[in-house]
Amino acid sequence: MEEKIIELKNYLLDAIENYKKGNFEEHPYDLAKELEKLRDLDETEYESICKKIPSELFAEILCEMPSYIQEEIVEVISDKKVANIASNMDSDDASEFIYNISQKDEEAAQTILSKLDEEDKQIIEKLNSYEENEAGSYMQSELFMATLNEQIGTALKRLKKLKNEDHLDNIFHVFLVDKKGKLIGSIGLEELILFDKEQGFNEIPQDKIKNYACNHKSDISEVVEMFTHYNLSSLAIVDEKEKLIGRITHDDIHDVIQEQDTKQIYSLAGVNDDAEHEESIYLIGKKRAVWLGINLITAILASVVIGLFDSTIQSLVALAVLMPIVASMGGNAGTQTLTVTVRQMALGEISYEDAKKTITKEVLISLANGFLFALVIGIIAFLWFKIPLLGLVIALSMIINLLSAGFFGAVIPILLEKFEIDPAIGSTVILTTVTDVVGFFSFLGLATIILL
């Protein structure tokens, strides 16, 4: 362990030295991961290294670190250095950084904001004023723009200056604006590079100018759709007056896609995405308990259904032995349908208009599997308990439950989506309630009618 700490420490110190000498080869991501490892092993060494990292480099490293490390950095280094780090970040990263700090310590965030120059401060406050789901909260204000009457060479000189001052990177387009800053369109660098520097932007043919843009108040999912449908590298963000105010780049979209997918996977399993990123086991456990509590209620509901038939079970205990099978099969078949429906809706492969088609498909599949497994479990139950009618009861109940599993597995998420509720959240518990209740009720109910 001791050895590992020394190794990490030396690696990081070397990287810092190289950075100061100007021959820096590591990617900040790799340094961030090593620094995280050091933090896990030895907090004191971690803090001493943090104090040694120059602000410009730390800005790049911190962007690659999880929010809980960003949050606590004010406890490790001075406010002045933190402000310095923030001013070295791109505006989108800086605003997220300040936001993360404010989540833990609002006062510290305000102190750091007050130490920034007025322009940086205003931009960060502007970006943090957006709602979490709005495109504006993902944009950066740093971009490369030009006016139609400008010479290409003049604009490129400006780009060079901004890049040398480290104010700008990840450039894919020049955004053309009019005198009032209204967006005209964007030209990819792969087109721009083919023109002479002496030419004006107005000499570039119309068909090289693209018109993709998104309003700053739009939902980020619209932005993601534009990126994935149109294979964009970056997208202009405009305000109500179509003034260009920022841009979003493709690497941000990767992160959004993965976050959305994580949220979906977690929601389907009854887990809260935000809570899972907390460091406190107590907070994680509390959120999970909420979901388990809801599940407990539905489980008790299923028990109440069983309780209706206690005398039936008393007279034939084989029913108690077999009854979880039907409910379990219904739960699984329903989860299959539900998951496919939720995911295909999220990917835009099916929509409310296709609802009938989707439901028909799912009902047919589950009905077919219902007949198949009715036959299998009917025979098994007969061979096990030597009661022919018991085989019939479980077979009929299997068909009923798998049919309703397929139907509700498709209908529940479609209805939730229709009412603008995230279909991944909550649909699992509604479905399980249905398959449990239908499973136990049909099996024990049919048993009461047919067997007794």
Place this chain on the structure above:
Amino acid sequence: MEEKIIELKNYLLDAIENYKKGNFEEHPYDLAKELEKLRDLDETEYESICKKIPSELFAEILCEMPSYIQEEIVEVISDKKVANIASNMDSDDASEFIYNISQKDEEAAQTILSKLDEEDKQIIEKLNSYEENEAGSYMQSELFMATLNEQIGTALKRLKKLKNEDHLDNIFHVFLVDKKGKLIGSIGLEELILFDKEQGFNEIPQDKIKNYACNHKSDISEVVEMFTHYNLSSLAIVDEKEKLIGRITHDDIHDVIQEQDTKQIYSLAGVNDDAEHEESIYLIGKKRAVWLGINLITAILASVVIGLFDSTIQSLVALAVLMPIVASMGGNAGTQTLTVTVRQMALGEISYEDAKKTITKEVLISLANGFLFALVIGIIAFLWFKIPLLGLVIALSMIINLLSAGFFGAVIPILLEKFEIDPAIGSTVILTTVTDVVGFFSFLGLATIILL
């Protein structure tokens, strides 16, 4: 319905006319979606429109369509036109297109390949010779390269020519190679554009040249990691001799991320990703039945456990009423743990080295929730059936089952990953078996000891 068909038809015919006139504004993605809608509504009209779309345009549209439509296109238009379309696609899209056709009709795919010129044919065959998970199967061979001794202007002239011939788009870098085609590094266009066209590539400072590259046989997940960690726009793909043979661009990576996530979500729910994209309900249902069949076996196993205690149940039927609660809570708590563990492993947030930490965390959470819900259900069971010891039995069994749910929910995916089995596939069924068996056994077992 009739109206909708006419509207779609006119929209598509207009777009085709505009394309032919050279003033084309729609994105191929949008045309593809409208064409898909027409296909759903009226196959005859769809086929007649398909025959009218020029090959160059159709190449772009088909790239945006799902594989099952690509597959059947040979039944709609002539082999010669299909070959023409394929030759107008980027090599990665063309190879996927031919691959999709071959999945349905190997002979048709061969006919089309034979109609392509020798160079296109060889490239497509080369790309299709890669395994599905290899980086090479995602790359395109079209790229912009230059040698160190070349003048920038000369290389740009070549780029212009290739772009005008529609052989090249989505350019983010120039790849520098030596005389033998060995990769030296890549320069972003945002750097290159700042240099004079009269300068040579050898005048560009070393720190502007990046060295990211990936071997063509590497797993695509390594490529995805490089893109997400290092925020790349495109990545050079090299062979064993480090010769540059292709590149992968960021928009392909979006698709891979979404596909990987879909696979993960589906696997956790016991659904096969590939099968769900089939059009045949029979094939989808068959794959789902396999999973349901496995679930049936585990459900029967749980029933066998219950059967061990049939005389216990006979003497106290309340046990039958309450017994699904413990199993259900264990299943849910275990699924929470399992899902978080699988997802965090996939995102690289936890690894085998963190196994102990993860397991400890999960056991603590589930133990805490175990005590909480033991108390709740203990009281409820007592109030319901007025048997104090029954409350004790269900409370103890809840603690045991939630503890084992947390432990196995974390351990199962970590162990599967260790043995290089995809932890998303199969872990759910193993977990449910554990929580069912432990749930029923502990509850009925404790009841037999304590109550009888």
